[in-house]
Amino acid sequence: MSLVQKSLKDLSTAFQAGEITSREITEAFIAEIEARDSEINAFVTTTFDLAREMADASDSRYNNDTLLSDLDGMPVTLKDVVCTAGVKTTASSNILKDFVPPYNATVWQKLKDAGAVLLGKVNTDEFTMGVSTETSAFGVTKNPHDLTKVSGGSSGGSAAAVAANFCVASIGTDTGGSIRQPAHFCGCTGLKVSYGRVSRWGTIPMASSLDSVGCLAKTAEDCAMVLEVIAGRDVKDSTTPPESVPKYTECLEQPLKGLRIGIPQEYFIEGIDDEIVSVVDSTKAILENLGAKVVDVSLPHTKYGIAAYYIIAPSEISANLSRYDGIRYGSAVEGNSLEEIYTQTREQGFGDEVKRRILIGTYALSAGYYDAYYRKAQKVRTLVKQDFDNAFEEVDALLAPIFPTTAFEVGRDPDPLRDYIEDILTIPANLAGICGVAVPIGKSKAGLPIGVQFLCKAFAEDRALNIAHQIEQTLS
Amino acid sequence: MLTQDEVRHIAKLAKINLTEADVERLAPQISGILDYFAILEEVDTEGVLETSQVTGLESVTRSDEIHMSEIEAALVNCTPHQVEDNSVKIPKIM
Numbered sequence: 001m002s003l004v005q006k007s008l009k010d011l012s013t014a015f016q017a018g019e020i021t022s023r024e025i026t027e028a029f030i031a032e033i034e035a036r037d038s039e040i041n042a043f044v045t046t047t048f049d050l051a052r053e054m055a056d057a058s059d060s061r062y063n064n065d066t067l068l069s070d071l072d073g074m075p076v077t078l079k080d081v082v083c084t085a086g087v088k089t090t091a092s093s094n095i096l097k098d099f100v101p102p103y104n105a106t107v108w109q110k111l112k113d114a115g116a117v118l119l120g121k122v123n124t125d126e127f128t129m130g131v132s133t134e135t136s137a138f139g140v141t142k143n144p145h146d147l148t149k150v151s152g153g154s155s156g157g158s159a160a161a162v163a164a165n166f167c168v169a170s171i172g173t174d175t176g177g178s179i180r181q182p183a184h185f186c187g188c189t190g191l192k193v194s195y196g197r198v199s200r201w202g203t204i205p206m207a208s209s210l211d212s213v214g215c216l217a218k219t220a221e222d223c224a225m226v227l228e229v230i231a232g233r234d235v236k237d238s239t240t241p242p243e244s245v246p247k248y249t250e251c252l253e254q255p256l257k258g259l260r261i262g263i264p265q266e267y268f269i270e271g272i273d274d275e276i277v278s279v280v281d282s283t284k285a286i287l288e289n290l291g292a293k294v295v296d297v298s299l300p301h302t303k304y305g306i307a308a309y310y311i312i313a314p315s316e317i318s319a320n321l322s323r324y325d326g327i328r329y330g331s332a333v334e335g336n337s338l339e340e341i342y343t344q345t346r347e348q349g350f351g352d353e354v355k356r357r358i359l360i361g362t363y364a365l366s367a368g369y370y371d372a373y374y375r376k377a378q379k380v381r382t383l384v385k386q387d388f389d390n391a392f393e394e395v396d397a398l399l400a401p402i403f404p405t406t407a408f409e410v411g412r413d414p415d416p417l418r419d420y421i422e423d424i425l426t427i428p429a430n431l432a433g434i435c436g437v438a439v440p441i442g443k444s445k446a447g448l449p450i451g452v453q454f455l456c457k458a459f460a461e462d463r464a465l466n467i468a469h470q471i472e473q474t475l476s
Numbered sequence: 477m478l479t480q481d482e483v484r485h486i487a488k489l490a491k492i493n494l495t496e497a498d499v500e501r502l503a504p505q506i507s508g509i510l511d512y513f514a515i516l517e518e519v520d521t522e523g524v525l526e527t528s529q530v531t532g533l534e535s536v537t538r539s540d541e542i543h544m545s546e547i548e549a550a551l552v553n554c555t556p557h558q559v560e561d562n563s564v565k566i567p568k569i570m
Contacts, residue, residue, distance in 0.1 A: 099554070102551055102553075102554065103547060209529050235538060238533070239533065322490075327557065329554035329556075330556070338566060338569055339491075343491050343492060347493035355498075356502060356506060359483065359492070360506060360509060363510070379519075380521060381527040416505050416509065417508050432530065458530070
């Protein structure tokens with residue numbers, strides 16, 4: 001196994017044993033990126049000089065016996081919505097194409113304080129709105145398993161970077177499935193945290209009541225290592241509850257014997273690929289072999305999740321993205337009046353999908369429509385959440401497919417409503433604020449990865465990672 | 477069905493300039509999506525409370541202390557416009 005194929009855990013162990021330096025690890029990833037990213041396009045910005053500097057600093061700390069954490073010296077990437085002081089942060093949008101933030105997002109500050117090395121910023125759908133990175137202003141990120149396929153979205157750059165061995169782990173965001181779906185498409189492990197588990201401060205928002213900041217890596221154990229560093233209350237993000245942060249890496253080995261796992265029947269929607277269903281079946285068999293009891297459960301409001309989400313999210317988007325007015329930051333189109341600057345900057349700076357969502361949100365929130373759309377959607381959100389509350393009375397976790405298909409082809413016919421409906425298997429978890437892990441299980445006949453998701457109640461990341469780890473151990 | 481005039485009106489509210497081609501393309505797409513939302517009419521939400529956030533946190537406060545930002549000038553300098561006296565210079569509004 002080459003160095004870049006190794007897990008975060010293995011590289012960290014080798015580094016701390018003095019078998020390899022952070023500089024050597026970092027150079028190996030840089031060489032891999034230089035050799036292959038021209039065809040994959042995972043990166044929006046590379047920060048190799050900074051990475052070498054940070055790696056050398058880690059090596060000095062190793063030599064002085066002052067390592068900061070198990071992530072010290074480990075090369076990571078960040079989805080390009082995570083603000084990085086002095087490093088361009090674009091949200092893959094023309095409106096921020098030259099934006100250099102003067103501060104770090106909390107998630108990056110924590111990783112930096114833990115000694116992680118930054119290799120660069122990776123691609124996303126524009127402002128995280130999409131399922132394939134095809135709405136990025138900087139081109140699609142291709143799937144490392146098949147370059148004719150998309151990497152998924154919106155955290156497609158993160159998933160491709162992990163799958164292509166361009167980094168040990170990548171920070172992504174999941175508002176409606178944006179970590180789990182690309183993890184499924186690219187065959188990596190993706191952790192969607194509970195709402196509020198990780199600070200959103202400094203991460204460019206899409207829909208503030210749904211956004212979550214998580215990570216993608218090669219294994220659940222690696223995700224646990226990252227989560228230990230990035231989780232916790234942040235005074236700058238008042239939606240982070242003062243829940244304690246368990247030692248996630250110490251919860252992985254718990255046997256699954258006696259655990260109750262539910263399979264939501266509503267997730268086997270019409271049109272779902274047989275290969276996806278059969279991977280869920282084989283995962284069920286593994287769980288039963290490990291001593292878990294797998295039962296059918298019902299989440300009756302699942303099919304209404306899409307409509308509720310695509311009212312609530314665009315409403316929050318229309319409010320959140322009003323800040324891009326061409327005045328305080330980002331690019332601007334010159335005009336003779338403020339109105340001209342606003343309207344032309346937003347016309348030229350935003351792509352079609354962002355405009356579509358802003359317009360839908362503006363409509364849903366406008367006078368006369370608020371009750372019919374936004375208020376109704378928030379009530380349905382309550383029912384979707386109650387479905388999960390009821391299910392978690394009966395079971396410890398849910399096992400479900402992530403997406404109806406494997407990675408689809410680059411450049412398929414555009415159809416916004418179809419793209420929205422395909423999110424049906426990931427969106428309900430965001431509406432309810434619960435956590436989940438996407439785990440790679442198998443491959444299709446065409447050789448494309450297939451994953452499943454384990455969903456657990458809010459702040460039960462330890463349980464979700466435990467199950468994911470046990471499954472991965474069985475498969476490896 | 478959302479008319480093209482309605483799309484122009486929403487775009488005005490959202491402060492996005494749209495070309496005629498944009499309006500022609502977006503109107504049927506947005507209409508289709510709004511039509512899909514009608515599925516929610518099937519759901520009985522009588523007496524159901526709205527969920528606007530999921531943490532259960534209420535009235536999160538912090539002590540009322542002044543902290544100076546150390547990056548004030550850097551923040552102002554993010555503007556694409558001219559900066560004068562630590563302020564962004566914009567076209568006249570009156």
